[in-house]
Amino acid sequence: MSEDLIIGIAGSGGDGVISAGESLLTAAALEGYHCVMTKSFGSQIRGGEASCRLRLATQPVLNPNGPLDVAVALNWDDFKKFGAELPVESATIVIYESNTGVAPDKLPLQGVKPAVVFSVPITAMAAEHAGTDKAKNIVIAGLLAGWFGIGRESMLAGIRKKFAKKGTTIVEGNVRAFQAGLDFTVANPLKEDRKLSAPQSGGQTKLLTDGNDMCAAAAIFAGCTFFGGYPITPSTEIMQFLDREIWKYGGTVLQAEDEIAGVGAVVGASFAGKKSMTATSGPGMSLKTEILGLASLAELPLVCVNVMRGGPSTGMPTKAEQSDLFQAAFSAHGDCLRPVLAPTSVADIFGVTVEAFNLAEYYQTPVIVLSDQEIAQRKETVDPIDTSKFQIIERRRPTGQELVNYTRFKITESGISPISHPGMVGGNYLCAGIEHNEQGRPTASGEMHARMNEKRFNKFNPLKNRRDLFTIEGDPEAPIGMVSWGSVAGVAQEALRLAQAEGLQVKLLVPRLLYPVAETVYQDFFASVQRGLFIEQSYQAQLYRLVRMYVDFPAVVKPFAKSGSNPILPSEVLDRLREMVVAIQSSQQQPEAVEN
Amino acid sequence: MSQTLSEKPIVPAVVTETATGERKGLTKKEIAADHPTWCPGCGDFSVLALYFKLIEKRKLWHEKITTISGIGCSSRFPYFVQAHGAHFIHGRALPFASGVSLSRPDLHVFAFSGDGDAFSIGGNHFTHTARKNIKMTLVVMDNQVYGLTKKQTSPTSPLGFKSKTDIWGAVDYPINPAKQAISVGASFVARTSATNPNHVLAMMEAAMDHDGFSFVHCLSECVEFYDGAFDAANPRKGGVFNEVPKTHDVTDEFAAYKLASADFPGNFGVLYKVNKPTKNAREAEINASFQSKFTGQKDWQILQKTFDRMK
Numbered sequence: 001m002s003e004d005l006i007i008g009i010a011g012s013g014g015d016g017v018i019s020a021g022e023s024l025l026t027a028a029a030l031e032g033y034h035c036v037m038t039k040s041f042g043s044q045i046r047g048g049e050a051s052c053r054l055r056l057a058t059q060p061v062l063n064p065n066g067p068l069d070v071a072v073a074l075n076w077d078d079f080k081k082f083g084a085e086l087p088v089e090s091a092t093i094v095i096y097e098s099n100t101g102v103a104p105d106k107l108p109l110q111g112v113k114p115a116v117v118f119s120v121p122i123t124a125m126a127a128e129h130a131g132t133d134k135a136k137n138i139v140i141a142g143l144l145a146g147w148f149g150i151g152r153e154s155m156l157a158g159i160r161k162k163f164a165k166k167g168t169t170i171v172e173g174n175v176r177a178f179q180a181g182l183d184f185t186v187a188n189p190l191k192e193d194r195k196l197s198a199p200q201s202g203g204q205t206k207l208l209t210d211g212n213d214m215c216a217a218a219a220i221f222a223g224c225t226f227f228g229g230y231p232i233t234p235s236t237e238i239m240q241f242l243d244r245e246i247w248k249y250g251g252t253v254l255q256a257e258d259e260i261a262g263v264g265a266v267v268g269a270s271f272a273g274k275k276s277m278t279a280t281s282g283p284g285m286s287l288k289t290e291i292l293g294l295a296s297l298a299e300l301p302l303v304c305v306n307v308m309r310g311g312p313s314t315g316m317p318t319k320a321e322q323s324d325l326f327q328a329a330f331s332a333h334g335d336c337l338r339p340v341l342a343p344t345s346v347a348d349i350f351g352v353t354v355e356a357f358n359l360a361e362y363y364q365t366p367v368i369v370l371s372d373q374e375i376a377q378r379k380e381t382v383d384p385i386d387t388s389k390f391q392i393i394e395r396r397r398p399t400g401q402e403l404v405n406y407t408r409f410k411i412t413e414s415g416i417s418p419i420s421h422p423g424m425v426g427g428n429y430l431c432a433g434i435e436h437n438e439q440g441r442p443t444a445s446g447e448m449h450a451r452m453n454e455k456r457f458n459k460f461n462p463l464k465n466r467r468d469l470f471t472i473e474g475d476p477e478a479p480i481g482m483v484s485w486g487s488v489a490g491v492a493q494e495a496l497r498l499a500q501a502e503g504l505q506v507k508l509l510v511p512r513l514l515y516p517v518a519e520t521v522y523q524d525f526f527a528s529v530q531r532g533l534f535i536e537q538s539y540q541a542q543l544y545r546l547v548r549m550y551v552d553f554p555a556v557v558k559p560f561a562k563s564g565s566n567p568i569l570p571s572e573v574l575d576r577l578r579e580m581v582v583a584i585q586s587s588q589q590q591p592e593a594v595e596n
Numbered sequence: 597m598s599q600t601l602s603e604k605p606i607v608p609a610v611v612t613e614t615a616t617g618e619r620k621g622l623t624k625k626e627i628a629a630d631h632p633t634w635c636p637g638c639g640d641f642s643v644l645a646l647y648f649k650l651i652e653k654r655k656l657w658h659e660k661i662t663t664i665s666g667i668g669c670s671s672r673f674p675y676f677v678q679a680h681g682a683h684f685i686h687g688r689a690l691p692f693a694s695g696v697s698l699s700r701p702d703l704h705v706f707a708f709s710g711d712g713d714a715f716s717i718g719g720n721h722f723t724h725t726a727r728k729n730i731k732m733t734l735v736v737m738d739n740q741v742y743g744l745t746k747k748q749t750s751p752t753s754p755l756g757f758k759s760k761t762d763i764w765g766a767v768d769y770p771i772n773p774a775k776q777a778i779s780v781g782a783s784f785v786a787r788t789s790a791t792n793p794n795h796v797l798a799m800m801e802a803a804m805d806h807d808g809f810s811f812v813h814c815l816s817e818c819v820e821f822y823d824g825a826f827d828a829a830n831p832r833k834g835g836v837f838n839e840v841p842k843t844h845d846v847t848d849e850f851a852a853y854k855l856a857s858a859d860f861p862g863n864f865g866v867l868y869k870v871n872k873p874t875k876n877a878r879e880a881e882i883n884a885s886f887q888s889k890f891t892g893q894k895d896w897q898i899l900q901k902t903f904d905r906m907k
């Protein structure tokens with residue numbers, strides 16, 4: 001029996017790889033399993049190579065990574081293009097298309113000889129039973145359902161729903177193709193039973209969705225009624241979701257001529273009193289920089305989502321990377337501070353996006369949400385959202401009294417001044433990028449500039465004490481501390497569980513608030529730490545370096561970072577943790593020179 | 597324009613009512629903010645004065661209008677007007693104005709821009725805001741030079757114009773703003789000159805009354821860096837100010853294009869005007885049709901249905 005199964009499927013774009021994965025995912029979710037599915041493509045628009053990874057488990061799934069339990073190859077050339085994204089080990093069960101002409105003992109995999117290999121005439125079975133080789137995906141679904149115990153009824157329900165519009169002949173053809181897959185597994189059973197154990201929560205009440213849709217839904221929940229943006233992978237689905245939904249709430253989506261216009265309109269709508277948002281990825285973020293700076297100076301609320309992909313420049317548009325943190329924190333001319341938040345999963349992005357709107361409104365500032373390609377496009381089972389858990393904050397508007405001699409940028413104790421909008425009689429002021437005095441009139445006075453900078457920076461002080469924007473897991477006094485963020489945090493969480501199961505004393509800090517750096521949170525965390533590790537997906541280890549700018553943590557805290565698209569595996573992290581235990585033990589035996 | 601702007605506080609607008617309870621229009625004192633910092637004799641003064649006149653004449657209240665600009669001498673405009681307004685970013689007045697217009701159909705949006713701001717750095721926005729027919733009025737004060745940065749070639753500078761970036765005379769062909777506006781789908785295109793106040797007011801008023809993207813191309817001389825640029829259109833300087841012929845059909849796109857193409861000084865007046873649905877109106881329809889399916893439901897109930905579809 002299995003508690004946790006990782007399945008990787010790869011082929012060429014037309015092979016139905018993704019739809020095979022999706023059929024399985026929907027059925028598994030319906031049965032009550034916890035599931036995550038990621039997709040990965042070559043950079044071609046159509047054709048090209050396509051793959052998906054599914055992780056199905058009886059316990060909540062923390063990340064999709066890890067070596068494959070099951071590998072399905074429709075052709076080996078495409079499969080191999082995914083390299084480390086689809087790692088095959090000797091324990092991996094390999095299923096492949098027989099018409100590739102490869103012998104089961106001569107698989108083109110370097111250095112591994114999987115023990116269990118099935119060569120299956122997938123295309124021929126599809127053609128025979130469904131009358132078309134398009135049904136390959138359904139044959140694969142049948143094979144996987146049979147060997148790994150996904151319920152026949154849930155699968156059939158999914159197939160009927162999926163093909164209903166195409167008529168009964170097509171539905172029945174696909175049902176036969178599915179059955180052919182199942183029959184194959186009965187005739188060729190696995191020696192060792194690898195079927196998934198029964199799920200702990202029967203019956204599906206979970207949502208099955210991805211990070212982009214969840215982010216957009218959160219924006220609507222938070223009260224966003226204006227979106228401006230320009231399509232860019234992997235963020236486009238946010239705009240598309242809102243374009244299907246926002247009209248119901250009296251809102252608007254503007255597909256602008258470029259990212260500059262997108263955020264320009266968002267600033268205009270915010271000035272006009274609306275909660276507004278834009279979403280983009282690296283190249284678009286670069287274009288938005290100038291206008292985001294104005295929004296900081298003019299103290300206008302807005303949310304800017306950056307769904308990170310590999311960079312610099314066009315980089316790797318279809319792959320995840322966490323390399324835009326420096327840009328999010330620092331890409332502005334002048335002294336400028338704006339909050340940067342990062343969600344860790346599809347479930348998490350809902351709360352993080354709502355928080356982003358709340359911070360934007362409360363502090364009258366742009367807020368950047370750093371999502372990434374993996375969170376954005378992976379499908380995940382999510383518990384139904386309990387919206388009553390979330391508070392919605394609105395910007396501080398002037399009272400009638402405050403509209404007499406209205407002072408837009410009044411220097412208050414909190415640094416937050418009431419903000420009006422067109423239509424408020426007496427509330428008129430000039431919103432501008434030129435430095436202003438309290439009334440909003442232009443100034444070139446050094447003294448006024450210094451006071452306004454102080455106001456714009458100090459207003460964020462309370463934010464650095466928001467400990468609820470951080471989670472700490474594990475023994476708080478542990479001598480080994482990990483820090484990880486974004487989609488990689490799930491890998492660290494899994495490594496933490498594995499380490500704890502071995503009796504290692506480890507703890508993990510996951511920030512949702514990346515910037516401003518909450519100095520005391522890190523200081524407190526590192527107080528007990530003798531060895532530490534920042535786990536993240538960027539060449540430079542950007543969070544590690546950002547935190548070091550503000551916090552003096554011991555030199556024995558190191559980064560463990562990889563460039564995007566090179567998955568970080570929980571087992572690799574576990575190896576590092578074991579090494580740290582040994583290092584601590586040996587340093588206790590003989591005091592070592594301070595590392596630097 | 598070396599002076600910095602003063603730090604005079606805004607006097608709050610107060611709603612004043614007449615004895616009959618009807619609200620009085622604003623007086624010039626209530627509309628004017630800082631004294632403009634333009635060079636004496638700058639054409640932009642006249643445009644500002646006529647904007648005030650328009651506000652007075654049409655009883656536009658502060659809370660019903662916004663005044664938006666980019667960056668440039670001409671774009672300092674909103675600083676001198678007491679209204680909700682924005683002095684935004686070089687070239688980006690139109691995106692900001694679009695955000696205001698689309699999210700607040702109750703407001704009339706006026707955007708003021710310069711030739712560099714509107715046609716060079718903001719050229720793409722000019723094209724797309726026009727083609728989308730987003731409701732607003734754009735007045736471009738064209739001095740055929742970069743004023744604020746002190747005399748560089750602009751996209752409307754004529755061939756041979758000697759600037760600090762073209763010391764031998766400009767070699768790039770200028771664009772013709774009115775032609776461009778017609779070709780990209782602006783639904784109202786007019787040409788005027790700051791030296792003819794009545795005409796400027798008439799054009800701004802017609803533009804404001806147009807339901808759609810209305811563009812007023814206003815020649816406005818930079819006395820500092822391009823003195824005499826528009827003398828040929830100024831009868832007081834020996835030029836001619838020819839209005840658009842009475843026989844011109846403003847809905848005839850090709851006729852308008854031809855008229856706009858005439859050599860300088862050409863004709864002044866409304867060159868083109870057609871009625872077609874605005875983006876604002878179409879979106880209001882989309883809103884209404886979506887919302888009619890959910891009458892009586894609270895936002896969270898509508899959102900719940902969306903979540904249910906994710907199951």
Ligand SMILES: Cc1ncc(C[n+]2csc(CCOP(=O)(O)OP(=O)(O)O)c2C)c(N)n1
Nearest residue numbers: 667668669670686710711712713742743744
């Ligand atoms: C991104 C950016 N680039 C350059 C500038 C400098 N700049 C300010 S105004 C201007 C040109 C203004 O020319 P125009 O729009 O014709 O206005 P005018 O001053 O002539 O009224 C330039 C180049 C700027 N403010 N921002």
Ligand code: SF4
Nearest residue numbers: 635638669743818819
């Ligand atoms: S446009 Fe020319 S005349 Fe007008 S303020 Fe600028 S520099 Fe002076």
Ligand SMILES: [Mg+2]
Nearest residue numbers: 710711739741
């Ligand atoms: Mg100019």
